[in-house]
Amino acid sequence: MRTHTRALIGLAAVLVSTAANLPASADDPGKNGIVCWLDDHGQRACGDHVPPQYARKQREIYDRRGVLVHTLPAEQTPEQRAEDERKQREAQRLLQQQQNDDFMLQTYRNVDELKAVRDGRLQTLDTRIDLAEKAVRDGAASVKDLQDRAEAERTAGRDVSPELLGQIKTFEGAQADNIRALAQVKQDRDATASEFEREILHFQEMRGGAAGTPAPPATPQPPPPAAAPSPQQVPKP
Numbered sequence: 001m002r003t004h005t006r007a008l009i010g011l012a013a014v015l016v017s018t019a020a021n022l023p024a025s026a027d028d029p030g031k032n033g034i035v036c037w038l039d040d041h042g043q044r045a046c047g048d049h050v051p052p053q054y055a056r057k058q059r060e061i062y063d064r065r066g067v068l069v070h071t072l073p074a075e076q077t078p079e080q081r082a083e084d085e086r087k088q089r090e091a092q093r094l095l096q097q098q099q100n101d102d103f104m105l106q107t108y109r110n111v112d113e114l115k116a117v118r119d120g121r122l123q124t125l126d127t128r129i130d131l132a133e134k135a136v137r138d139g140a141a142s143v144k145d146l147q148d149r150a151e152a153e154r155t156a157g158r159d160v161s162p163e164l165l166g167q168i169k170t171f172e173g174a175q176a177d178n179i180r181a182l183a184q185v186k187q188d189r190d191a192t193a194s195e196f197e198r199e200i201l202h203f204q205e206m207r208g209g210a211a212g213t214p215a216p217p218a219t220p221q222p223p224p225p226a227a228a229p230s231p232q233q234v235p236k237p
Contacts, residue, residue, distance in 0.1 A: 033063050143172055
């Protein structure tokens, strides 16, 4: 590779000296192009491609006429990348918040309408909780019945049949699923209530209301006409 520092020769002369049949490089200056960078002493250097030790620094790509085509930025440090990612996340968060604010202001005329939506959502989740709790109770009874039957077989001195053991395993698995489903829907309800509380307070701030006044507790609403999705039902043995 032919390399020239600015202290010895200008960029135009470098272009002349490298104008014939230069190979493409990782920075791809193109045929008869040139790439420039700063060396370890801060001196400008140019050539047909960048030496490996400078490949992570900022590079400038020129065409054969000496016109700057584009600049390749220096490779970022892990700290710089982390900071850029943080700024991007913050910008995205602010954009989403603005979109949410616009939606609320365009959708709800007053805070009572927003509270009514909250109450409806919580009522739906309460219905799902009731169904999940019933499924857990029924499942527990079914598993106990099967286990009692197996114990009776053992007490009578007989081996428990493979069919009964298979039923117990299946019902216990379904019961575990129902317990997890109940815990999840309770968690969803808590998260929904907290989110609506924040949104109501924020809506009051945007409308100029009393931002410091907490939202009243959710009022019971009639069950929605559509059946709420139910958890897995444990079949009767």
